[in-house]
Amino acid sequence: MCGLVKGKNDQPSKQSDIFYRDDFITAYISPKWWKNNPGHVIVIPNTHVESLYDTPDDLSNKVNSFVKKVAIALKEAYRCDGTSIRQHNEPAGNQDIWHFHVHVFPRYTNDNLYKLHDDFRWTTSEERMPYVKKLKEIFLK
Numbered sequence: 001m002c003g004l005v006k007g008k009n010d011q012p013s014k015q016s017d018i019f020y021r022d023d024f025i026t027a028y029i030s031p032k033w034w035k036n037n038p039g040h041v042i043v044i045p046n047t048h049v050e051s052l053y054d055t056p057d058d059l060s061n062k063v064n065s066f067v068k069k070v071a072i073a074l075k076e077a078y079r080c081d082g083t084s085i086r087q088h089n090e091p092a093g094n095q096d097i098w099h100f101h102v103h104v105f106p107r108y109t110n111d112n113l114y115k116l117h118d119d120f121r122w123t124t125s126e127e128r129m130p131y132v133k134k135l136k137e138i139f140l141k
């Protein structure tokens with residue numbers, strides 16, 4: 001994910017997935033989708049830190065306050081019924097990318113996100129584009 005921060009494509013993510021960036025954080029549409037929850041968001045600090053454990057408070061606070069803005073933006077942009085936040089540390093905690101990141105999911109009544117844990121797919125950047133556009137419209141206001 002450091003690649004994304006540095007302005008490169010970082011497979012499977014691309015620069016075109018990013019809808020927000022400031023001096024401290026970057027936010028983009030995840031390439032990995034669960035079938036009833038398309039277009040979920042990943043928020044990362046621009047500085048490389050491996051997990052929540054290593055993240056200084058001022059930085060994790062910046063990530064968290066943006067996560068809140070994303071959750072509220074998803075309500076408006078996706079018209080979802082709710083939202084869920086997930087953050088993973090270490091392999092036993094389902095971490096599989098070694099740069100601290102927080103997932104923000106749009107939730108829908110009876111979407112079974114947790115029951116369908118193994119039912120995900122990798123998307124194309126073209127599929128992600130409409131979601132990037134919706135969130136850009138909100139964050140560039």
Ligand SMILES: [Zn+2]
Binds near residue numbers: 001002048049098099
């Ligand atoms: Zn990194």
